[in-house]
Amino acid sequence: MNRIRRAAATSVALAGLGLLGGAGPAEAKLSVVATTPELGAVASAVGGDAVSVLTLAKPTEDPHFVDARPTHIVTLNRADALVEGGAELEIGWLPPLVEGARNARIQPGAPGRIAASEGIQLVDIPASFDRSRGDIHGAGNPHFMMDPRNAAIAARHMAEAFCKLDAAQCSAYQANLAAFDARLEAKMKEWSALLAPYDGVAIVTYHATWRYFAQRFGLKSELFLEPKPGIPPSPPHLAEVIEKMKAEGIRVILVEPYQTLKVAEMVAGHAGATVVRVAQFPGALPGTAGDYVALMDANVKAIAAGLAGKG
Ligand SMILES: [Zn+2]
8 A cells, every 4th residue: 555656666667668757766645636626625625735636627617517538647647646526516527537547546446546525515406317318416415515614524524535645745644624614713703793794684696506605604595597507597587586586675696607697787778786706616716716614704704795785
């Protein structure tokens, strides 16, 4: 189970394939690949200097439909660990990449395969599920990282996994985890205070991305521009949403970078609401690259401003 020896063997194999340039001696850091940028940001916070983190999805990509590229296979081939959201978030694009990477360290069940969803209480688990209808939340809602307390659970899970893979650095991982937790908890107080005036207030979102966020901060997120997760908005559904927004006095629509802004603006125009730009991924909003806490800070502030009518 010598990571350096394994990495060296990988290097030899890849050099044989002409995939390595002037690579030097085997990488001493734990090589972590994350599927999406918020998981990568938390892995970096927990891993600190002892890990190198690469992320497959771009901050502006839909995590359900990531563009699979050949470079992803090379990245996965070299990984000591793969952090995924799980709960079927990446089911549409990750399995063929992992298969193509031929890396036993990150196969399902291996110690290097880390599912952030493990230990998380998922919502929206369907009683019955028919994938043919196009619904993409078959294992429950996979957007749990938008609740900062779930990010703390995922961070602890990552620290435990990194300790198993790299026992020599375990105390560093635990110290990094404690620092991440402390920073997050301090911000939680601030965020809860910012959103406290809107307890029980309803919001509309494009996709069911903000269910955990709403649950944590006392908002109501039950109305979506998509008729079902992954199904594009249709005119009859949007007409219904506009009616409900007017009837319930809903003032805010959340939209993410890869969603159709025009549709949200049209609905907001009819319903007398404000469109608020938010994101699941660090780097998708200015000043948030590589930093989960900064991302959530930007989200909370944008949503609070929208709810206050200052959006
Ligand atoms: Zn989704």
